Amino acid sequence: MFNRTFGYILVAALAAGLGLVAAHHFLGRDGAPAATALRTATLLPQPRELPAFNLRQSDGTPLVPGELAGHWTLAFLGFTFCPDVCPTTLAQLSQAQKQWEALPEATRPRVLFVSVDPERDTPAKAGEYAHAFHPDTLAATADVPALEKFATSLGFVFMKVPGKNIEQNPNDYSVDHSANIALLDPQGRLAGLIRPPFQPQAIADDLARLSGADHAP
Structure with a gap:
């Protein structure tokens, strides 16, 4: 079961304060963007270490913080039954990924799709879905407590929303989730949004620039 209390609290907090939080974390002290050279990514003044997490990748192997080291990674929450936001976002990211294919594998940016619907999405199903957009996309999921912990560390939220016929059909539900993309640096830290x-x-331009110019701890 999804923790509904958790969801309600975080969604309320998101609605009330996300703008102020984003302004505080993603703008410099003088209010100017932290990285004016980038076109669409906004960097934190200082990357933030993520707490320990343990997800399960589509091939059955664990996804832990060390697995994300060495590459810039774009992390996105979603689910395979998503009617619009998820497929649109993954399709847009696949366009960027195609432009990175010429970059060396050792520095090539990565995309991570994390399903927040473990009741219907096994790791393998999440991988099949993500790979249909681009074969290099990483996919993972976990139980709800682990997903809540991971999402919160990125400043994201998600919540199960029952449909009208949920009592007759247990699969009659959707999952509301943050639509932003988290930017993780080569040390696996939250670096921006x-x-x-x-x-x-x-x-594509921002991640190619970051991948070629910034690997310092």
């Missing part, structure tokens, strides 16, 4: 509407060319 990309907000919709997404611009594939701008995302």
Whole structure:
């Protein structure tokens, strides 16, 4: 079962304060963008370490913080039954990924799709869904407590929303979730955010620039 109390609290907090939180964390002290050279990604003044997490990748192997080291990674929450936001976002990210294919594998940016619907999405199903957009996309999921912990560390939220026929059909529900993309640096730290509407060319340019110019701890 999804923790509804958790969801309600976080969604309320998101609605009330996200703008102020984003302004505090993603703008410099003088209110200017932290990285004016980037086209669409907004960087934190200082990258933030993520607490320990343990997700399950589509191939059955664990996804832990060390697995994300060495590459810039774009992390996105979603679910395979998502009617619009998820497929649109993954399609846009795949356009950026195609432009990174010429980059060396050792520095090539990565995309991570995390399903927040473990009742219907096994790791394998999440992987099949994500790979249909681009074969290099990483996919993972976990039980709800682990997903809540991971989402919160990124400043994201999600919540199960029952449909009208949930009592007759247990699968009659959707999942509301944050639509932003988290930017993780090569040390696996939260480094920034990309907000919709997404611009594939701008995302491709920003990540190519970061991947070629910044690997320092």
